[in-house]
Amino acid sequence: VTIAVIGCGLIGASIAGGLTRAGHTVWGLDRRDLSELVERRWLARQVKSEELPAARLVVLALPPDAICGALSRLPFAPGQVVTDTASVKVPIERAAMALPPEVAFVGGHPMAGDSRGGVEAARPDLFQGAVWVLSQRAAAGPRRQVEELVGELGAHPLTVDPERHDRLVAWTSHLPQLLATCLAAELEAQGDPLAEQLLGPGGRAFLRLARSPFPLWQEILSSNQEAVEAALAAVTARAGQPPQALAEDFAAAQRFAARLLESAVNWAPARKDST
Amino acid sequence: VTIAVIGCGLIGASIAGGLTRAGHTVWGLDRRDLSELVERRWLARQVKSEELPAARLVVLALPPDAICGALSRLPFAPGQVVTDTASVKVPIERAAMALPPEVAFVGGHPMAGDSRGGVEAARPDLFQGAVWVLSQRAAAGPRRQVEELVGELGAHPLTVDPERHDRLVAWTSHLPQLLATCLAAELEAQGDPLAEQLLGPGGRAFLRLARSPFPLWQEILSSNQEAVEAALAAVTARAGQPPQALAEDFAAAQRFAARLLESAVNWAPARKDST
Numbered sequence: 001v002t003i004a005v006i007g008c009g010l011i012g013a014s015i016a017g018g019l020t021r022a023g024h025t026v027w028g029l030d031r032r033d034l035s036e037l038v039e040r041r042w043l044a045r046q047v048k049s050e051e052l053p054a055a056r057l058v059v060l061a062l063p064p065d066a067i068c069g070a071l072s073r074l075p076f077a078p079g080q081v082v083t084d085t086a087s088v089k090v091p092i093e094r095a096a097m098a099l100p101p102e103v104a105f106v107g108g109h110p111m112a113g114d115s116r117g118g119v120e121a122a123r124p125d126l127f128q129g130a131v132w133v134l135s136q137r138a139a140a141g142p143r144r145q146v147e148e149l150v151g152e153l154g155a156h157p158l159t160v161d162p163e164r165h166d167r168l169v170a171w172t173s174h175l176p177q178l179l180a181t182c183l184a185a186e187l188e189a190q191g192d193p194l195a196e197q198l199l200g201p202g203g204r205a206f207l208r209l210a211r212s213p214f215p216l217w218q219e220i221l222s223s224n225q226e227a228v229e230a231a232l233a234a235v236t237a238r239a240g241q242p243p244q245a246l247a248e249d250f251a252a253a254q255r256f257a258a259r260l261l262e263s264a265v266n267w268a269p270a271r272k273d274s275t
Numbered sequence: 276v277t278i279a280v281i282g283c284g285l286i287g288a289s290i291a292g293g294l295t296r297a298g299h300t301v302w303g304l305d306r307r308d309l310s311e312l313v314e315r316r317w318l319a320r321q322v323k324s325e326e327l328p329a330a331r332l333v334v335l336a337l338p339p340d341a342i343c344g345a346l347s348r349l350p351f352a353p354g355q356v357v358t359d360t361a362s363v364k365v366p367i368e369r370a371a372m373a374l375p376p377e378v379a380f381v382g383g384h385p386m387a388g389d390s391r392g393g394v395e396a397a398r399p400d401l402f403q404g405a406v407w408v409l410s411q412r413a414a415a416g417p418r419r420q421v422e423e424l425v426g427e428l429g430a431h432p433l434t435v436d437p438e439r440h441d442r443l444v445a446w447t448s449h450l451p452q453l454l455a456t457c458l459a460a461e462l463e464a465q466g467d468p469l470a471e472q473l474l475g476p477g478g479r480a481f482l483r484l485a486r487s488p489f490p491l492w493q494e495i496l497s498s499n500q501e502a503v504e505a506a507l508a509a510v511t512a513r514a515g516q517p518p519q520a521l522a523e524d525f526a527a528a529q530r531f532a533a534r535l536l537e538s539a540v541n542w543a544p545a546r547k548d549s550t
Contacts, residue, residue: 111475115532131472158472168473171462176478179454181521182513184528186506187446196531196538197406197433198443200386203451205480210532214525221518229515231461236511238457240504243496246456250489253459256471257390257485263471 002027003149004047004055006070008034010114010122011085012061015153017042017124022152027055042124053077057145060084064219068095071105078102081142083134085110087169088223089162093137104142107135107162109169110155115211128154136161170227175235177209177217178228184210277302278424279322279330281345283309285389285397286360287336290428292317292399297427302330317399328352332420335359339494343370346380353377356417358409360385362444363498364437368412379417382410382437384444385430390486403429411436445502450510452484452492453503459485 004027005016016026020042027047028034034046052058052075060067064086071092076082076099083106086092096105112130114121132155134143147157184207187195199207221228238249279302280291291301295317302322303309309321327333327350335342339361346367351357351374358381361367371380387405389396407430409418422432459482462470474482496503513524 111473113475113477115477130475133473158469160469160473164467164469165473168467168470171458171465172470172474172478175458176481178514179510180477180481181525181528182510183446183450183506184531185513185524186509188527188531190446192439192443194433194435194439195443195447196535198386198408198435198440199447199535200388200405202388202390202455202481202484203447204535206451206455206484207532207535209477209481210528211536212525213529214522217525218518218521221521225518231458232511232514234461235454235457236507238460239453239507243493243500246493246496247489249460250456250487250492252463253456253485254488256459256463257482260471260474260479260482261486 001025001056002054003057003059004029004052005043005059005061006030006074007060007062007066008032008037008043009061009119010117010126011110012059013037013042013119013122014124014126015059015061015085017122018127018153019149020044021124022149024149024152027051037119042122049074053080056080057149058082060086062086063216064088064091064223067092071095072098076100076103080104081106081145083108083146087173087220089133089135089165091223093135093162104139106138106143106146108146108150109133109165110150111173112155115209117211117213117216125154130155131158132156133158133160133165135159135165166224167227170224170231174221174224174228175231176206177212178221178232180206180209181212181217183207276300276331277329278332278334279304279327280318280334280336281305281349282335282337282341283307283312283318284336284394285392285401286385287334288312288317288394288397289399289401290334290336290360292397293402293428294424295319296399297424299424299427302326312394324349328355331355332424333357335361337361338491339363339366339498342367346370347373351375351378355379356381356420358383358421362448362495364408364410364440366498368410368437379414381413381418381421383421383425384408384440385425386448387430390484392486392488392491400429405430406433407431408433408435408440410434410440441499442502445499445506449496449499449503450506451481452487453496453507455481455484456487456492458482 002025005012006029008028008030020026025044028043037043067084081104089107110132112127132150150157277300280287281304283303283305295301300319303318312318342359356379364382385407387402407425411434425432
């Protein structure tokens with residue numbers, strides 16, 4: 001199958017490399033020159049948007065706003081299946097309503113990445129063992145086609161309602177990112193050179209998130225702003241309690257973390273950022 | 276050298292195992308039966324407090340409140356060097372002032388651990404590559420003795436003023452713990468079974484902290500409450516900004532994270548919790 005990947009950064013290049021390894025013909029579309037990815041044989045070739053209609057499946061691996069723009073501008077062909085990788089799903093689903101009815105849209109979100117970002121951090125096995133959300137709103141046939149590709153990348157497809165997805169990732173992804181960035185920014189502002197050295201393994205893993213880039217995250221946080229604000233308020237309220245009042249919170253948190261540990265055991269371990 | 280380790284949980288048992296491997300005679304003192312650690316040859320034997328005066332060096336690997344109690348109650352001998360491993364240093368230094376002047380105290384804090392806690396998670400190489408804070412208030416001779424042991428455990432001794440230490444770990448350790456616990460508690464309260472599956476690698480690493488036990492952390496958070504509250508307020512204020520206003524915070528956070536990455540490259544990588 002010929003697959004066109006639009007946007008060949010961390011996620012797009014990793015998808016391209018993985019699907020090429022799985023035996024597909026993968027085209028890349030990007031403003032940047034992609035000859036290095038072609039030389040690496042992660043891409044069959046770089047194409048222009050005029051050629052898109054010849055692909056069977058199109059993957060939009062761009063920041064959310066650019067995906068919305070691409071959905072309204074690119075020359076999709078009847079019978080094509082279009083999927084995306086954005087961290088927010090409701091705004092993308094809304095933009096996808098502008099597609100002609102013969103073009104099938106399957107919203108997607110791979111729960112994998114690397115806070116370093118960029119094509120330099122890309123690798124064909126980035127999604128190995130990761131959950132890959134696919135939208136419940138998609139028609140069953142096209143969704144099965146995308147599920148197959150997701151499986152070939154070593155990921156676990158999981159069908160989720162877009163609203164439920166966006167509400168949950170506010171807690172599981174967007175708020176942790178926001179807190180890590182703000183904590184690291186505060187430490188940077190204080191300028192005590194000892195701070196880095198007084199990080200244990202947990203704080204170090206948390207603050208590694210602070211490498212993430214602003215342009216992408218501004219879009220993500222803006223498109224899910226209400227949910228992120230609610231999550232921040234709820235966590236702050238709990239954290240503001242006096243320490244001796246936290247017994248139930250610690251107990252509940254331990255129950256959650258124990259299940260988290262279990263799910264990591266049942267599945268292939270999620271890839272860790274390399275330091 | 277004969278070393279007595281008081282409290283043989285995660286930290287104490289790991290110290291015992293590591294120092295035994297380095298050729299020392301290590302005694303264990305605990306309310307629990309330690310025969311398993313003796314069988315494993317991490318300890319030479321379990322002793323009672325009456326025997327403590329015969330040890331050259333005493334390591335208090337207990338929760339903060341218990342360390343303060345032990346400092347005022349145990350039969351230390353003139354010429355002994357006493358060190359501890361608590362995550363807060365100012366209250367411990369205050370308690371250590373009650374020691375007889377011929378007993379040398381060297382406050383310590385290994386920046387390593389495992390959120391699972393408990394002797395089951397202990398391992399002799401737990402401290403490999405980790406920073407191990409030693410108090411600037413200690414006399415040079417005794418501090419050098421502790422530094423030597425720290426080096427034998429594979430850790431990097433770092434002399435820090437206790438007040439500066441406590442102020443910094445409020446940001447680098449105590450606030451991340453508090454936020455991870457409160458976020459996990461909130462997710463547990465919401466009860467959506469999809470939450471665990473919608474965690475990417477960053478959020479997963481962060482929420483692994485939520486396994487930490489309440490009794491220990493109540494003491495840590497209580498003894499550093501003012502600094503933790505200030506850190507929470509500062510981070511919350513930054514995080515409450517609208518997304519488009521966060522450009523400078525992301526830029527500062529990236530500078531901090533880049534240095535963090537560098538320090539991880541220069542030193543042996545900090546041990547990760549195993550999942």
